[in-house]
Amino acid sequence: MRQHFTFDCAGDTLTATLDGADSTTGLLIVSGGNEIRSGAHAGMAALAAAIAAAGHPVMRYDRRGIGDSTGENAGFESTSDDIAAAVQAMRTRVPSLARLVAFGNCDAASALALYGPAAGIDALVLANMWTLESESDEPDEAEAAATMTAGAIRSRYLAKLKNPRELWRLASGGVDIGKLVRGLRQAAAKTEVTGLAAKLGQALAEMPVPAKLLVAEHDRTAMWFLEHWDSAPFAAARANAGITMARLDSGSHSFASAGDKAWLRERILEALT
Known part of the structure; x- marks a missing residue:
């Protein structure tokens, strides 16, 4: 059953959707970029319905300044309070929840890597992680596509x-x-690992919970992530036994095709079981 509700975040009101199910392991979906919680072409809503049909409760939400939520959109690096509030809201809404897995794509994956464990998330699924510095508060996929690794x-x-x-x-x-x-x-040229990439490398190296990295190998954002991942400064992250990686032969940043969607769904279900 799908429910809509609101919860507080630092004085603002965030809007969420919960697809109910009986399992004590649930999924929190964090939207990337400036997308609302339904996702591009309602992709996250469809994903939530599929995961719930497999037996796991799923919550999605609009962060501050996005969609139906109030407040200022200050970019993905300013969402630690949003993620923490969402975790608390889901645990309150689903009191039987014993284990919580979170999924994010692009900058949402980066935000979860930085802030997820401290918010009380038990495992992470991080897709096509954003590692590039941008002049704005949001990742620019055109910028990634215009620069070759x-x-x-x-x-x-x-x-x-x-x-x-x-x-x-x-x-x-x-x-x-x-x-x-x-x-x-x-x-x-050697890959420079500074700024955001350096912070993510440290976060992954010190990641205290299981994290599954998903990569659409021909997506330019994912290619930049792999360039950083294979660099010397990420050696400690690669050595973290709690981190695994799955690669998909695709160039779709948002896993748009039916086959890509099925692959993504299966990887998430693996993390939930």
């Missing part, structure tokens, strides 16, 4: 070197040497 550049040049036509262009002077040199420098 060093790994992507290396893959591109390796493919060119395997192509006889590209080798002929190089030998015959059909390649801009200056552009080639700049590209090779970018390909050889």
